[in-house]
Amino acid sequence: xxxxxxxxxxTTQPHMFSNADLWRLMLPLxxxxxxxxxxxxxxTLVVSNLGSAAISAVSLVDSINVLVVQAFYALAAxxxxxxxxxxxxxxxxxxxxxxxxxxxxxxxxxxxxGACCLIWNRQLLKLxxxxxxxxxxxxxxxxxxxxxxxxxxxxxxxxxxxxxxxxENSSLPMKISLASNVLNLILNLLFVWGFHMGxxxxxxxxxxxxxxxxxxxxLELHKPQWTISLQKYASIRPSWHQxxxxxxxxxxxxxxxxxxxxxxLVIQSxxxxxxxxxIAAQGMTNILENLNGIMAIGIGVGLMTVVGECIGAxxxxxxxxxxxxxxxxxxxxxxxxxxxxxxxxxPITYFGGMEPESAKMCIFMITCITVVKxxxxxxxxxxxxxxxxxxxxxxxxxxxxxxxxxxxxSLAMFLARALGxxxxxxxxxxxxxxxxxxxxxxLRFRSGRWMEHKII
Numbered sequence: 001x002x003x004x005x006x007x008x009x010x011t012t013q014p015h016m017f018s019n020a021d022l023w024r025l026m027l028p029l030x031x032x033x034x035x036x037x038x039x040x041x042x043x044t045l046v047v048s049n050l051g052s053a054a055i056s057a058v059s060l061v062d063s064i065n066v067l068v069v070q071a072f073y074a075l076a077a078x079x080x081x082x083x084x085x086x087x088x089x090x091x092x093x094x095x096x097x098x099x100x101x102x103x104x105x106x107x108x109x110x111x112x113x114g115a116c117c118l119i120w121n122r123q124l125l126k127l128x129x130x131x132x133x134x135x136x137x138x139x140x141x142x143x144x145x146x147x148x149x150x151x152x153x154x155x156x157x158x159x160x161x162x163x164x165x166x167x168e169n170s171s172l173p174m175k176i177s178l179a180s181n182v183l184n185l186i187l188n189l190l191f192v193w194g195f196h197m198g199x200x201x202x203x204x205x206x207x208x209x210x211x212x213x214x215x216x217x218x219l220e221l222h223k224p225q226w227t228i229s230l231q232k233y234a235s236i237r238p239s240w241h242q243x244x245x246x247x248x249x250x251x252x253x254x255x256x257x258x259x260x261x262x263x264x265l266v267i268q269s270x271x272x273x274x275x276x277x278x279i280a281a282q283g284m285t286n287i288l289e290n291l292n293g294i295m296a297i298g299i300g301v302g303l304m305t306v307v308g309e310c311i312g313a314x315x316x317x318x319x320x321x322x323x324x325x326x327x328x329x330x331x332x333x334x335x336x337x338x339x340x341x342x343x344x345x346x347p348i349t350y351f352g353g354m355e356p357e358s359a360k361m362c363i364f365m366i367t368c369i370t371v372v373k374x375x376x377x378x379x380x381x382x383x384x385x386x387x388x389x390x391x392x393x394x395x396x397x398x399x400x401x402x403x404x405x406x407x408x409x410s411l412a413m414f415l416a417r418a419l420g421x422x423x424x425x426x427x428x429x430x431x432x433x434x435x436x437x438x439x440x441x442x443l444r445f446r447s448g449r450w451m452e453h454k455i456i
Contacts, residue, residue: 016306016309016310016313016315016318017306017322021168022302022306022322022325022326024168024170024171025165025168025170025302025305025306026170026298026299026302026326026329028170028171028173028174029165029170029174029298029299029301029302030294030295030296030298030299030302030333031174031177031178031295031298032161032170032173032174032177032298033294033295033297033298033301034291034294034295034298035174035177035178035180035181036177036294037290037291037294038181038184042181042184042185042188042206043058043184043188043202043203043205043206044058044059044062044283044284044287045348045352046188046189046192046193046202047192047198047199047202048284048352048353048354049352049353050192050198050199052276052277052279052280052355052358053133053135053136053139053276054139054198054199055280055283055284055354056132056136056139056276056279056280056283057135057136057137057138057139057140057142057143057199058139058140058143058199058202058283059279059280059282059283059284059286059287060125060129060132060136060140060279060283061125061140061143061144061147062283063286064117064124064128064144064147065147067258067262068113068117068151068154069154069158070254070257070258070260071254071257071258072106072109072110072151072154072155072158072254073158073257074250074251074253074254074256074257074258075102075105075106075109075155075158075246075247075250075251075253075254076102076106076155076158076159076161076162076250077162077249077250077253077301077304077388078102078246078247078248078249078250078251078253078254078393079098079099079101079102079106079159079162079163079246079249079250080162080163080165080166080304080305080308081166081249081304081308081388081389081391081455082095082098082102082242082245082246082249082455083095083098083099083102083162083163083166083167083228083308084166084304084305084308084309084312084389085308085309085311085312085455086098086312087166087167087227087228087309087312088308088309088310088311088312088313089312089313089314092227092228095166095227095228096228096229096230097239097242098242098245098246099159099163099166099228099230100230100236100239101236101238101239101242101243101246102159102162102163102246103156103159103230103233103236104236104237104238104243105238105243105246105247106155106156106158106159107152107155107156109155110151110152110154110155110156111152113148113151114148114149114150114151114152115148117144117145117147117148117151118145118148118149121141121144121145121148122137122141124144125137125140125141125144130273133276136276136279139198139199142198142199142200142203143199143200143202143203145203146200146203146204146207147203147206147207149207150206150207150210150211152214153207153210153211153213153214154210154214156214156217156218157176157210157213157214157217160173160214160217160218160220160221161173161176161177161217163221163228163230164217164220164221164226165301165302165305166228166305166308167226167227167228168305169226170302172217172220173217176213176216176217176220177213179212179216180209180210180212180213180216181209183208183209183212184205184206184208184209187204187205187208187209188201188202188205188206190205191204191205192205218230218233245455248391248393248455249388249391249393249455252393252394252396252397253388253393253396253397255397255401256396256397256400256401259397259400259401259404259405260400260404260408263404263405263408263409266409266413267408267409267412267413267416267426267429270412270413270416270417271416271423271426274416274422274423277355277357277358277361278358278361278422278423280354280355280358281354281357281358281359281360281361281362281365281423282361282365282423282426284348284349284352284354284358284362285361285362285365285366285369285423285427288341288345288348288362288366289341289366289369289373291337291341292334292337292338292340292341292369292370292373293334293337293373293377293381294337295333295337296330296333296334296337296377296378296381296382297381299326299329299330299333299382300326300330300381300382300384300385301385302326303322303323303326303382303385303386303389304385304386304388304389305389306319306322306326306389307319307322307323307385307386307389307390308389308390310322311389311390311391311451311455316451319386319389319390319451320448320451322386323382323383323386323445326382326386327378327379327382327383330378330381330382331374331378334373334374334377334378335374338369338370338373338374339370341366341370342366342367342370345362345363345366346359346363349362349363361422361423361424364424365423365424365427368424368427368431369427372431372434373434376431376434376435376438377434377438378438379437379438379439379441379442380433380434380435380437380438380441381437383441383442383444383445384396384400384437384441386445386450387441387444387445387450390450390451390453391453391454391455392444392449392450392451392452392453395444395450396441399437399440399441400437403433403436403437403440404433406433407429407430407432407433407436408426408429408430408432408433409429410429411428411429411432412425412426412428412429412430413425415428415429
């Protein structure tokens with residue numbers, strides 16, 4: 001197999017990964033991240049023609065969904081780092097065992113979380129968003145209940161794609177994601193516009209598409225041709241030693257990602273008091289801002305595999321080199337993405353059927369993001385992926401959580417509630433958060449202390 005053949009290359013080569021290797025790994029990952037983000041975006045765009053209440057409900061629930069998705073993704077990423085480091089030091093049997101434990105622990109957690117959201121959906125929505133309009137709450141409950149059913153699908157698909165990524169195979173998950181997105185689009189149009197099922201139809205379309213992704217990736221992972229293949233899912237039993245390794249990496253990253261999304265929920269509760277127009281504008285702005293950075297996030301995710309293998313092989317100088325290189329590449333990607341979204345925001349708000357007031361707020365916020373994001377975003381995110389792959393997860397979690405609560409939440413709420421800035425207050429807090437983290441993570445990278453941890 002490709003991975004084993006690559007290990008036979010003499011260690012005198014200049015770098016562990018050639019430019020062609022990086023291209024084959026990073027490009028499918030960037031496209032995969034974009035496609036994954038489109039899963040929820042398609043539903044939002046389709047239901048936008050149903051009125052502000054529908055799009056507001058979907059955007060509110062998607063805030064919760066993203067929190068859950070990010071938590072599962074962080075656990076999967078923690079498992080992929082363990083697998084990458086085992087493969088880096090040529091221990092494939094232990095890499096397979098770590099992959100089995102990843103699937104076991106995330107499946108159990110996803111069942112528990114999904115069940116809780118099904119049982120207490122009304123209470124959770126009211127706790128987070130307060131007393132929203134009756135129509136918005138009705139739509140939100142419908143969308144939330146069906147979304148909760150898909151949580152195990154999301155968790156297991158993330159596991160499978162992360163395990164393939166650890167083997168430097170990012171093209172297969174991308175193809176599965178592409179097929180799933182095509183299915184999601186077709187079902188959304190059929191259920192919402194054809195059968196007039198409203199937000200229920202959109203939620204069902206996304207749930208079915210995620211189920212398809214999960215089944216496909218798990219069946220593919222079952223094939224014995226892969227370095228890491230899982231042959232007997234039903235016979236997997238917990239190994240707490242390996243689970244602790246995965247949780248050591250995954251839990252801090254999961255807390256960090258969930259903190260970000262929880263912070264967004266706190267902010268969303270403030271925005272929800274500004275009226276339906278502000279909710280719709282903020283919801284669409286969140287989607288578009290996510291899109292203009294998602295491909296760079298794919299590069300960061302790929303960087304975890306690269307740095308993990310370098311650290312596992314004892315080549316720390318290579319890890320430093322690739323963090324620098326991929327941060328520069330990400331900068332060009334972010335600039336291009338921001339300019340593209342800026343060019344498309346007016347057509348999107350128009351053809352999406354947004355009301356004029358909501359569209360105006362959305363366009364203004366996207367303009368501000370286009371100016372600020374290329375200046376500080378990459379330094380605040382991309383090096384941190386390398387830190388996590390080296391085991392420096394607690395530092396990134398602590399800094400990110402502190403900066404988020406001080407800037408994204410406290411500053412944004414002060415500007416919105418005390419000074420009446422409106423939805424733009426959210427983004428002022430976000431810009432401040434990005435800037436502070438960019439400075440701190442740059443200093444951390446230059447110190448080299450992020451490479452002083454040991455995982456395996």
